[in-house]
Amino acid sequence: xxxxxxxxxxxxxxxxxxxxxxxxxxxxxxxxxxxxxxxxxxxxxxxxxxxxxxxxxxxxxxxxxxxxxxxxxxxxxxxxxxxxxxxxxxxxxxxxxxxxxxxxxxxxxxxxxxxxxxxxxxxxxxxxxxxxxxxxxxxxxxxx
Amino acid sequence: xxxxxxxxxxxxxxxxxxxxxxxxxxxxxxxxxxxxxxxxxxxxxxxxxxxxxxxxxxxxxxxxxxxxxxxxxxxxxxxxxxxxxxxxxxxxxxxxxxxxxxxxxxxxxxxxx
Numbered sequence: 001x002x003x004x005x006x007x008x009x010x011x012x013x014x015x016x017x018x019x020x021x022x023x024x025x026x027x028x029x030x031x032x033x034x035x036x037x038x039x040x041x042x043x044x045x046x047x048x049x050x051x052x053x054x055x056x057x058x059x060x061x062x063x064x065x066x067x068x069x070x071x072x073x074x075x076x077x078x079x080x081x082x083x084x085x086x087x088x089x090x091x092x093x094x095x096x097x098x099x100x101x102x103x104x105x106x107x108x109x110x111x112x113x114x115x116x117x118x119x120x121x122x123x124x125x126x127x128x129x130x131x132x133x134x135x136x137x138x139x140x141x142x143x144x
Numbered sequence: 145x146x147x148x149x150x151x152x153x154x155x156x157x158x159x160x161x162x163x164x165x166x167x168x169x170x171x172x173x174x175x176x177x178x179x180x181x182x183x184x185x186x187x188x189x190x191x192x193x194x195x196x197x198x199x200x201x202x203x204x205x206x207x208x209x210x211x212x213x214x215x216x217x218x219x220x221x222x223x224x225x226x227x228x229x230x231x232x233x234x235x236x237x238x239x240x241x242x243x244x245x246x247x248x249x250x251x252x253x254x255x256x257x
Contacts, residue, residue, distance in 0.1 A: 012169040094241035108205035118236035
């Protein structure tokens with residue numbers, strides 16, 4: 001059961017709010033101070049990805065963020081975009097990043113996944129259990 | 145903290161000082177400013193990230209876009225960054241191998257024509 005649940009219209013301006021809430025709940029849950037920057041970045045990347053997908057598919061439905069502090073600190077970011085569009089953990093190497101033919105959107109997506117994978121040890125991207133969409137699930141240890 | 149942008153000239157370099165949060169909401173303003181500078185003729189651009197306290201993939205995408213645009217125009221593009229959390233972001237994404245990164249503006253403008 002979620003401790004804090006936040007849903008927001010898929011607009012870039014709200015991603016910052018999600019980051020701030022996510023870090024506040026993480027701090028209260030007992031996530032180590034030196035991990036909070038990474039928590040902030042990861043929640044931001046997951047929400048940015050969800051907003052981008054909703055805008056790409058013209059979906060007005062809100063993005064859902066659920067934060068739970070039972071045992072560990074876990075965050076679920078749920079989008080409602082078609083599943084085939086959502087999964088693609090493509091890590092780009094330096095040559096690909098610098099390639100002139102790579103457009104900015106694809107580069108941003110690849111870099112976003114690299115940041116998620118690099119900063120979150122316990123990371124899952126999977127279809128939602130019901131309906132259309134994917135969830136990014138991230139877990140951090142707590143020290144209590 | 146909101147995004148702040150300030151431009152100054154050091155020799156032949158145009159230095160863009162960026163502060164605050166560069167994310168999916170604010171990155172378009174950074175993109176717009178960089179394009180303005182390049183369109184106005186800047187060819188050696190240094191972006192000083194010294195006062196940036198948050199940088200996400202959208203901001204990184206904008207910086208790569210400026211790098212590529214300047215390369216195409218026979219220009220140069222360098223970043224100034226000495227904060228470990230930001231440097232870690234560049235390492236994790238392999239962008240430390242794409243951008244010339246300098247610890248100070250002096251180093252960037254002196255070494256990076």
